[in-house]
Amino acid sequence: MAQIRAGLVGVTGYTGMELVRLLENHPHINLVAVTSRSDAGKKVHDIYPFMQGFATGELEITVPDAPSLAKQCDVVFLAVPHGVAMTMAAAFRKEGVAIIDLSADFRLRDVAVFETWYKAEHAEPALLKEAVYGLPELYADQIAKAQLIANPGCYPTTSILSLAPALRNGFIHTAGIVIDAKSGTTGAGRKAAVGSLYCEVADTFKAYNLTTHRHTPEIEQELSLVAGKDITLSFNAHLLPVNRGILATIYTQLKDGVSFDTVYEAYTDAYEPHPFVRVLPKSALPELRNVRGTMFCDIGLVHDPRTGRLILVAAIDNMCRGASGQAIANANLMHNLPIETGLMLAPMVP
Amino acid sequence: MAQIRAGLVGVTGYTGMELVRLLENHPHINLVAVTSRSDAGKKVHDIYPFMQGFATGELEITVPDAPSLAKQCDVVFLAVPHGVAMTMAAAFRKEGVAIIDLSADFRLRDVAVFETWYKAEHAEPALLKEAVYGLPELYADQIAKAQLIANPGCYPTTSILSLAPALRNGFIHTAGIVIDAKSGTTGAGRKAAVGSLYCEVADTFKAYNLTTHRHTPEIEQELSLVAGKDITLSFNAHLLPVNRGILATIYTQLKDGVSFDTVYEAYTDAYEPHPFVRVLPKSALPELRNVRGTMFCDIGLVHDPRTGRLILVAAIDNMCRGASGQAIANANLMHNLPIETGLMLAPMVP
């Protein structure tokens, strides 16, 4: 088959870095153009010495330019900050290029919700209708036909995959759900900031943005659709002294009369067709390292008869499954490739 | 004043190590005897080279022997595993020595609850009546008169201090409380075990013992007493790749009509007399490093108007406040010393 030509706008951040790694290993998508205003003129291996010896390492970084990229690429990944992405996406769409946007700009279907949580006007509200939420386990068919993918956030990926089967089947109460999520520090991005320094993150741990994290409306939007009713939940984030990974512990209340066996079976059934979701054996719980560098979402289920709670524990790699790898899975679907193409690398432990 | 002579049974674990550090810095309690079956005959600095140059480093380690220690010591700290501690405590009490037991053996007031959760018979149920639960903010008066202290667990210390004011004042619903706790790896102890190896803990994160952690009944026991009604809650633990510290994020539901300002004021009032509990400013959240090596319990309060939740975030050092430092605070109270004696060291950050 013909190789798919991909462009990457924003190579210098962590999600850009991860796209470079994953596309180097991809048998059918070739990275042919990478951009960065600050590093234009250099080769990829100049800024990423770990790519010396690989084809992608030899690529020259250019200034982002929609018409020029449009000529070279079948699909373009946008790994730029929210706000910037929406304008770029519009420029690329005008040139007819398919876009996979890793920012938050097209994830919220209701522009008012976007503007409330992101405290900024949306410059391209018309494009929102065109955008497909790129969570393959929920929207594979629409993704396959889309030209503009809103690649999900890392916390929402974890949360939605964990809660969807329980909500879809009406096993749990929709009120009172708590998501206690813990993320590795790549989640804070690669910008120079005192709060992200090694000596401010190592050997410590903290909560942040409690009750106000911007991924909250994205989670509520998708789970409300799954449940068929409006869901308001408590989502809260913490910063882990690890590079990669999100682990979320999710507290729900099982409805009377629903047995744990029924729930467990519904989960294994729901995810049996989906290679990237691993429902763990009943006694097992996820660990970040088991999903590091991979597309897996590992889900463990625990029932507490004392409190009637169903506790879901889920782990993903925020960089791979929660961003760049998921973007490539979406690209696979858009080009009729098996979703796992180039993405089934055995994880490195430890 | 006369110096208080202290003994330490079990110097080779992490809580023993921490007692050595803290007592070296204590102006009125002298460590005069330390024991360890495996290292008897060595000096403390032979097994702890960081103690070279300190008086405690020169102490010779002996085999534990109650009659001999009873002659040398005014108070003995037991830093041995549960099960072992109860028998030792009985031997020491027979000699008339005051005991501060860092194990779980005397924390649960109801022997049946102990036997259910610890799956073992209690060898000294009669001593349970004599034991005082050594949480100074709740039981300072009883501690001052006690001869047998059940030093609280690390998770219970965090959880009880965080929830007590809200429950005492009836601000929150007693049903549905969730404690999502994260602990540093010293909590796993110093025994050689594959699961505690550096390469099994570093750069990863996981939940463990969900719904079955043995600190659960201890938390429920004390909070039920505070609330004046039986509380059943969901307590769940996670393992952090850090040496020290516990951070707990606690989810509660505020009762209708209770304002956040009222709650916040009740917390600052409740802990104003207690130097070791720091209620943080309204916009602030605890971090492990702020309490590392100290006796502080930092508590942050967050109100979520969307969900009606009151979220409490609390951090302690599991080794100091959660074990050895709290034991010394209890020893201070037992000997009519100000509680902060030898324990107000400024924390080391980073």
Add this chain to the structure above:
Amino acid sequence: MAQIRAGLVGVTGYTGMELVRLLENHPHINLVAVTSRSDAGKKVHDIYPFMQGFATGELEITVPDAPSLAKQCDVVFLAVPHGVAMTMAAAFRKEGVAIIDLSADFRLRDVAVFETWYKAEHAEPALLKEAVYGLPELYADQIAKAQLIANPGCYPTTSILSLAPALRNGFIHTAGIVIDAKSGTTGAGRKAAVGSLYCEVADTFKAYNLTTHRHTPEIEQELSLVAGKDITLSFNAHLLPVNRGILATIYTQLKDGVSFDTVYEAYTDAYEPHPFVRVLPKSALPELRNVRGTMFCDIGLVHDPRTGRLILVAAIDNMCRGASGQAIANANLMHNLPIETGLMLAPMVP
């Protein structure tokens, strides 16, 4: 082409774990048998949950048995402790199976040197003659024809690759060489030991086995052969709080009249045919993360005109290049596959 069938004796250690990861990604070598006395009867994914969803994860672990493995396998990897490996290797060789031994048992050509440094008798001295030292950049031709590979140690791999071009060309004095090496903690193995606990390794750093490390004679043996004269050097090891990787800083004295440009050119020439050695640009220095999970040996060269020193800095992944990956590279050569088959995975950073 026909798939090559591989066996793995000793799946439960870190090198076994790494072989599982790498062979899962290998297009032409299939892992068909894995053994472990302690875990026989389980599946691989029972002990390595990260392998759930992969073919290798479904393999059943068996008890090691040479005749049985001989029937199933074209090549067997021995990932067992030194001393044990030599006897097993003999048993397998009697069955006619090709062996790649990751232990130290066949690395030292002189049995007396082995017995001096390892303080044990060699049970199979006759096999030493048959063994080929499995460093592909030096011995590719012999490896291709070998039936018993002595897979090099991790420190020797780093040290020999770094020093070989300078010594082969006579650029540096052979006396006075210092190798200051720093290793990740997987190098200590996966056995339960207090010294390898997270809380004993994290946030600290130390030297160990100074002047007596058993990799010393292996380095001296190979470099003496390269230089054509006996070399005695100072090799010293340190333990890093990271999972993987070795970085060695090597101090040599440049001979009078040898220009740095000449040296640099000799290095780039020497390693131009070898895809796994990356000689870095003149101003660049290796970092562990750039080689993590890969077969690369990154080498940086620095000249100090003030002292006349040529400093070599080299980094490898001790688990992949320094053990299991190198074993697979040897298997590739033994089966006439390109050396990089299955081993050119782009590294994961960060």
Add this chain to the structure above:
Amino acid sequence: MAQIRAGLVGVTGYTGMELVRLLENHPHINLVAVTSRSDAGKKVHDIYPFMQGFATGELEITVPDAPSLAKQCDVVFLAVPHGVAMTMAAAFRKEGVAIIDLSADFRLRDVAVFETWYKAEHAEPALLKEAVYGLPELYADQIAKAQLIANPGCYPTTSILSLAPALRNGFIHTAGIVIDAKSGTTGAGRKAAVGSLYCEVADTFKAYNLTTHRHTPEIEQELSLVAGKDITLSFNAHLLPVNRGILATIYTQLKDGVSFDTVYEAYTDAYEPHPFVRVLPKSALPELRNVRGTMFCDIGLVHDPRTGRLILVAAIDNMCRGASGQAIANANLMHNLPIETGLMLAPMVP
């Protein structure tokens, strides 16, 4: 005795943070003024929440102003970047205040050497004559009488203390010395820089500034004075994924006829009067954690009969012994306090 009033210029960096910690614990030096242009108007505990509950936490941060500080303080610590410090020191000296400068500005006795290595003109060369190099083990008498202390660099403190006895006694060759030093990340300071981000430092390791580190001339200057002859050596630095600490492995060549016992005895004799230098038992080696948060310089000595090398391994805390604690030790000496006043805190392990 009267309390000594201290000022701190530059509270927001890591050395400022460490001075705050250490002075809070000091019985005779009170921190009465702290400055920072960016945080003026805030209280110390606003920027350092770990200082809530301590007297120093209540101090209000002001803009640095020499005349105003001169009125309030007996001694002023300068924790500002080199280049800035020299001008400030001059302003303070004009007001007659004693200064302890933690920057490099007054460490090099020869202004030409300063200008070569720091690539900048020295604005206050006249003050160089007044400055005393603040290494107490070498210059206690001069420090006691000084008004301007050039507080030593962290690497020089480690290197000079390790090598001084061997060089003073002529035990080792002065040529060919190699210092392979590894530092924690606080050494890179608290400025926002991509290279110091958690995700760029954690789980990796690298060398930096090989052959060109600015601490080299400082080490050579002091060791040349000790040896009575000019010394040129190879000093090289590495970045460790830990917060604090320097460990240096130092390679020297023992002169013919000098026995290791003689050397070892000279070290224990030399440091017997100095409480902050711990010469370890013959079989022991330093570890970073043993000195963390302390003033100790732990020195281990190893003799390699195979190569004739004397290897010195030394560890300090770069923040405490290598900067702020040493500054306080100097302040103690300047005010006729025992050097260990306020500085003999038992270390926290782990």
